[in-house]
Amino acid sequence: MTTDTPLSNISPNNFEQCVKCTVCTVYCPVTAVNPLYPGPKQAGPDGERYRLKRGDFYNEALKYCLNCKRCEVSCPSGVRIGDIIQQARMKYSHGSAGLRDRMLAHTDLMGGIATRLSPTVNGILRLTPVKMAMDLTLGIDRHRTFPSYTPRKFTTWFRRHAAAHQERYTRRVTYFHGCYVNYNFPRLGKDFVKLFNACGIGVDLMPGEKCCGVARIANRLIKQATDAARTNLREIRTAVSRGNDVVATSSTCILTMRDEYPHLLGLDNADVRDNIMTATRYLYRLIESGQVRLVFKENGFPYHLAYHTPCHMAKLGWGVYSIELLKMIPGAMVTVLDNNCCGIAGTYGFKKENYKYSQAIGKTLFDSIARENPDFVVTDCETCKWQIEMSTPYRVVNPISILADAIDFEATRQANMQ
Amino acid sequence: MEKTNQFDVIIIGGGATGAGTARDCALRGLSVLLVERFDFTAGATGRNHGLLHSGARYAVTDGESATECIKENMILRRIARHCVEETGGLFITLPDDDLAYQALFVDSCNRAGIKAEVIDPDLARRLEPSVNPTLIGAVKVPDGAIDPFRLTTANIIDATRHGAKVLTYHEVTSLITDATGRVVGVNMRDSRTGATSSAHSQLVINAGGIWGHNIASMAGVTVNMFPAKGALLIFGHRINNMVINRCRKPANADILVPGDTICLIGTTSDRVPFDQVDNMEVTPAEVDILMSEGAKLAPELARTRILRAYAGVRPLVASDDDPSGRSISRGIVCLDHARRDGVEGFITITGGKLMTYRLMAEWATDLACQKLGVDARCTTDRDPLPGSEPSEVRKQRRLKGWRRTKSHVIELSTDQKAAEGRHGTMSSKIDRKDPAAESLVCECEQVSVAEVNYAISELHVQNLLNLRRRTRMGMGTCQGQLCACRAAGLLDSSGACAKDTLADLADFINERWKGMSPVGWGETIEEAQFMSWLYEGVCGLL
Numbered sequence: 001m002t003t004d005t006p007l008s009n010i011s012p013n014n015f016e017q018c019v020k021c022t023v024c025t026v027y028c029p030v031t032a033v034n035p036l037y038p039g040p041k042q043a044g045p046d047g048e049r050y051r052l053k054r055g056d057f058y059n060e061a062l063k064y065c066l067n068c069k070r071c072e073v074s075c076p077s078g079v080r081i082g083d084i085i086q087q088a089r090m091k092y093s094h095g096s097a098g099l100r101d102r103m104l105a106h107t108d109l110m111g112g113i114a115t116r117l118s119p120t121v122n123g124i125l126r127l128t129p130v131k132m133a134m135d136l137t138l139g140i141d142r143h144r145t146f147p148s149y150t151p152r153k154f155t156t157w158f159r160r161h162a163a164a165h166q167e168r169y170t171r172r173v174t175y176f177h178g179c180y181v182n183y184n185f186p187r188l189g190k191d192f193v194k195l196f197n198a199c200g201i202g203v204d205l206m207p208g209e210k211c212c213g214v215a216r217i218a219n220r221l222i223k224q225a226t227d228a229a230r231t232n233l234r235e236i237r238t239a240v241s242r243g244n245d246v247v248a249t250s251s252t253c254i255l256t257m258r259d260e261y262p263h264l265l266g267l268d269n270a271d272v273r274d275n276i277m278t279a280t281r282y283l284y285r286l287i288e289s290g291q292v293r294l295v296f297k298e299n300g301f302p303y304h305l306a307y308h309t310p311c312h313m314a315k316l317g318w319g320v321y322s323i324e325l326l327k328m329i330p331g332a333m334v335t336v337l338d339n340n341c342c343g344i345a346g347t348y349g350f351k352k353e354n355y356k357y358s359q360a361i362g363k364t365l366f367d368s369i370a371r372e373n374p375d376f377v378v379t380d381c382e383t384c385k386w387q388i389e390m391s392t393p394y395r396v397v398n399p400i401s402i403l404a405d406a407i408d409f410e411a412t413r414q415a416n417m418q
Numbered sequence: 419m420e421k422t423n424q425f426d427v428i429i430i431g432g433g434a435t436g437a438g439t440a441r442d443c444a445l446r447g448l449s450v451l452l453v454e455r456f457d458f459t460a461g462a463t464g465r466n467h468g469l470l471h472s473g474a475r476y477a478v479t480d481g482e483s484a485t486e487c488i489k490e491n492m493i494l495r496r497i498a499r500h501c502v503e504e505t506g507g508l509f510i511t512l513p514d515d516d517l518a519y520q521a522l523f524v525d526s527c528n529r530a531g532i533k534a535e536v537i538d539p540d541l542a543r544r545l546e547p548s549v550n551p552t553l554i555g556a557v558k559v560p561d562g563a564i565d566p567f568r569l570t571t572a573n574i575i576d577a578t579r580h581g582a583k584v585l586t587y588h589e590v591t592s593l594i595t596d597a598t599g600r601v602v603g604v605n606m607r608d609s610r611t612g613a614t615s616s617a618h619s620q621l622v623i624n625a626g627g628i629w630g631h632n633i634a635s636m637a638g639v640t641v642n643m644f645p646a647k648g649a650l651l652i653f654g655h656r657i658n659n660m661v662i663n664r665c666r667k668p669a670n671a672d673i674l675v676p677g678d679t680i681c682l683i684g685t686t687s688d689r690v691p692f693d694q695v696d697n698m699e700v701t702p703a704e705v706d707i708l709m710s711e712g713a714k715l716a717p718e719l720a721r722t723r724i725l726r727a728y729a730g731v732r733p734l735v736a737s738d739d740d741p742s743g744r745s746i747s748r749g750i751v752c753l754d755h756a757r758r759d760g761v762e763g764f765i766t767i768t769g770g771k772l773m774t775y776r777l778m779a780e781w782a783t784d785l786a787c788q789k790l791g792v793d794a795r796c797t798t799d800r801d802p803l804p805g806s807e808p809s810e811v812r813k814q815r816r817l818k819g820w821r822r823t824k825s826h827v828i829e830l831s832t833d834q835k836a837a838e839g840r841h842g843t844m845s846s847k848i849d850r851k852d853p854a855a856e857s858l859v860c861e862c863e864q865v866s867v868a869e870v871n872y873a874i875s876e877l878h879v880q881n882l883l884n885l886r887r888r889t890r891m892g893m894g895t896c897q898g899q900l901c902a903c904r905a906a907g908l909l910d911s912s913g914a915c916a917k918d919t920l921a922d923l924a925d926f927i928n929e930r931w932k933g934m935s936p937v938g939w940g941e942t943i944e945e946a947q948f949m950s951w952l953y954e955g956v957c958g959l960l
Binding site for chain 1: 654655656676678679722723829831832835836858861862864894895896899900941944945948
């Protein structure tokens with residue numbers, strides 16, 4: 001070498017590592033059902049070369065990407081294909097998000113309003129004429145039912161009934177409840193507090209918690225997503241500085257805070273990234289290292305559980321923690337369903353233009369659930385839950401709720417007393 | 419030997435100069451035969467930077483070339499719109515360079531009529547974020563990028579539209595002379611079948627580039643050519659959107675050009691012996707110098723995937739014994755061998771460069787017309803090339819990236835947008851009625867089945883190499899890994915393939931490997947490995 005220029009030949013443009021093997025397109029659930037979508041390889045690394053030439057090579061068909069990240073999981077070269085596609089949508093897509101997208105994206109704002117009027121809102125949203133009207137005016141598919149809103153938010157319950165006695169635990173964890181638990185399904189948050197308290201772990205909340213921002217990112221509301229992410233990171237840093245890890249019962253919230261913040265929003269979270277994890281991973285690691293013990297009900301838990309790995313859980317690589325926890329339950333029969341996308345991808349499946357594809361993508365999963373015919377489908381993702389419950393007759397439960405039901409609360413509490 | 423094979427002129431060489439001369443002669447009403455040994459653009463035309471020179475590079479050392487360049491630059495922007503990308507260029511001064519050169523440079527540019535504007539280094543960094551941030555001076559010039567493949571193809575199309583006959587894969591084996599020693603035709607051999615034939619004409623124009631040396635010797639005359647090898651590297655994607663040059667005396671690896679989806683750094687300049695001009699290989703030393711010098715223009719180059727390395731041979735006409743070849747004028751040499759050597763009926767057009775191909779063609783055609791007693795003026799500086807007709811271009815630009823149907827306007831797919839870029843207004847001839855033809859042959863370069871079919875039927879395609887040069891198929895990141903076998907299938911079923919399809923596929927893949935092997939490390943070698951698994955392991959080919 002004639003100079004000391006460092007010739008590392010490792011491009012900061014991650015897409016260059018693509019060797020065009022096309023395995024991502026094989027694993028893409030959208031490509032299989034939607035001929036309008038160019039597929040992850042075309043939309044990602046291939047398209048990026050053209051967009052670098054001129055932005056108008058951007059193709060609006062990229063909106064069909066679910067952001068399930070299955071392409072990234074399948075890529076042998078470590079190309080962040082999903083990120084490339086999302087970044088392209090953020091950078092080049094024409095026009096701004098419309099009213100529908102804004103409504104769907106602001107899960108916390110809408111949730112805050114709806115919980116106050118929950119009996120009315122829940123009733124209205126179930127009326128066929130209302131669904132037709134939303135379909136025609138907003139483009140929210142008439143086949144969709146919004147999850148019902150709770151009259152009392154999880155945070156309200158926590159403040160009144162749980163906050164006071166968390167002080168007695170020395171081991172503490174910070175719970176990122178997310179919008180779904182807070183506005184729609186506080187039961188899961190209550191189960192989480194019950195289970196963790198039984199394990200001798202105190203639960204703190206983040207006073208300034210915002211929506212993780214995944215729906216805002218998906219609907220290209222980047223400024224709003226970044227604002228929420230900044231607040232959350234500040235809260236997470238406060239929690240971590242007090243020695244807490246931050247856990248959530250939603251795999252998508254975790255993936256967003258760990259990976260989408262740095263990759264898509266450009267926010268550095270390297271100092272706290274390792275402290276952000278799913279509740280099942282946190283719990284499993286304590287059990288495995290002997291620091292926590294679960295004592296299950298004596299009469300056992302005689303149910304057939306079919307575990308569905310959410311796409312974002314697969315991306316995290318942490319489905320195994322949920323599965324192993326379920327397998328600890330005596331009497332429970334645990335089946336792991338083949339790894340398939342349910343098709344809803346958060347707000348994606350609510351949009352009229354995506355409904356058909358959403359259901360087509362989910363069909364393989366629905367069929368395999370029907371074949372297993374379990375008592376419960378178990379999964380860590382709330383939108384997978386909605387989709388499976390809307391599309392099959394089965395009930396879907398978070399593994400944390402299953403564990404909270406299966407343990408002998410008193411005995412577990414005793415076992416974990418210090 | 420057919421007596422009817424009679425033309426006004428026979429042009430030898432299917433590079434930009436030969437194609438341009440064929441077009442010019444045809445436009446002026448001459449009957450033309452163009453003979454090319456292999457394929458259009460197979461020589462130096464297809465092996466250069468693809469730089470639409472502003473002339474600034476030559477302004478200090480060669481004012482005449484600089485003036486020619488800027489004039490042709492402005493003409494090509496008009497007549498060959500679809501081959502040109504108006505990127506603009508920068509001449510940057512780095513801390514190692516003498517900033518005083520900048521004043522001389524700008525002054526020389528102005529004298530040659532090149533608009534050279536000194537800009538603040540900060541502005542340069544904003545205009546072109548990939549530029550070396552340590553630059554201490556910058557000059558903006560009207561450089562651009564030009565696609566030599568499209569340019570040559572468009573000239574050929576227009577020549578044939580005006581009656582020219584074109585023979586590719588025909589090698590001239592000897593010149594036919596009459597009793598007086600006048601050149602009256604050529605003997606040819608079909609390089610695929612070995613069949614021989616001949617054609618007669620009043621004039622033979624030698625536009626063979628460096629190979630023109632041999633053609634001239636067939637006529638018993640000597641053109642003292644100077645083969646200067648220039649090596650270049652192609653990178654996987656564009657890191658710059660403006661041409662970046664060093665503001666100093668021309669040297670190795672000091673031009674970085676964005677070309678279509680890629681960018682290129684070059685060149686070197688080394689004298690090579692004549693017997694080597696057909697097997698140019700890029701050496702590790704050349705790769706090293708291109709990388710290390712290139713990274714000074716744009717540091718990101720050092721971390722960017724290299725697709726391939728290649729080298730061309732400049733057909734410079736030697737005037738002295740300068741070993742570097744850089745002080746030799748890049749000026750045009752148009753020789754009337756009747757006057758120079760007493761050989762009637764033979765003209766050589768050489769020297770020059772891609773930028774001045776049109777002017778070279780004009781000079782050669784002027785001479786031909788004068789010798790044939792034809793009074794016709796050159797119009798190639800005004801007549802747009804097929805693909806760049808202004809009225810059609812305006813229509814296309816209004817709907818850029820979109821297409822109007824009966825009821826609404828729909829967005830074009832990426833491959834349709836790419837095809838518009840490649841073929842200009844001719845892209846409307848691509849038959850997209852069959853939805854299946856929308857599927858892609860080349861995914862990296864977005865070449866659809868429809869575009870391949872169009873190229874096969876309209877653009878003189880007989881093998882995969884031809885197809886690559888007409889469409890960019892196989893020029894992208896994977897270097898033919900995914901597209902070559904698909905295209906081979908289409909070519910085979912069209913019946914246009916001149917030889918055994920599998921042998922053609924093997925040739926194509928080996929030609930790709932030739933360019934990859936000098937830069938075979940990192941992702942490039944992984945790609946090549948994967949390619950060999952696919953073709954050898956899975957398909958059992960090669």
